[in-house]
Amino acid sequence: MCASGRNAERARNDAACFGTVVRVCCWVSLRGDVLNVLFLVLDLGVPFIMLVVASVIKRFPPRFGELMGYHTSIAKMNELTWNTAQWLYVRYCFILIIPATIIGAAGGIIGIVINFDEDTGALVCAGINIAQAILHVAAIILTEAGLHKRFDSNGNPK
8 A cells, every 4th residue: 555545544544533532522521411311310210100100000990909009918808908009009109209209300400400420410319219219118108007097907997
């Protein structure tokens, strides 16, 4: 290959390398914003799942003993406890979705405004998801308390 051919090939390689460098530099400059938007989406994941599950149970109430639905020992005692458990769980999920969504949206928006770095954003996202999971567990605890308030240990109404 002649010297001019090597120079042309080298110029193409340099241009390709420069294009890659530009793309990487652009990604680094946008990465914080992109990651914080991703953290916002992840912060809203638990309330979205709660909304979908509660909406499906409300729209298509599971029949007694089906695979889908709220399954605990007291809920599965008879058809009355089953239907009451489904109703209570949906009710408490819809109530607790509001604070879970507010927590997630606030944390995500604060991350975008302050422009968290990767580690801080990940820690905040994990903390928000733990708080939202606690709210989901609270819906389960409230459902169980409501069932125990309405039914005795044999599943008969009090």
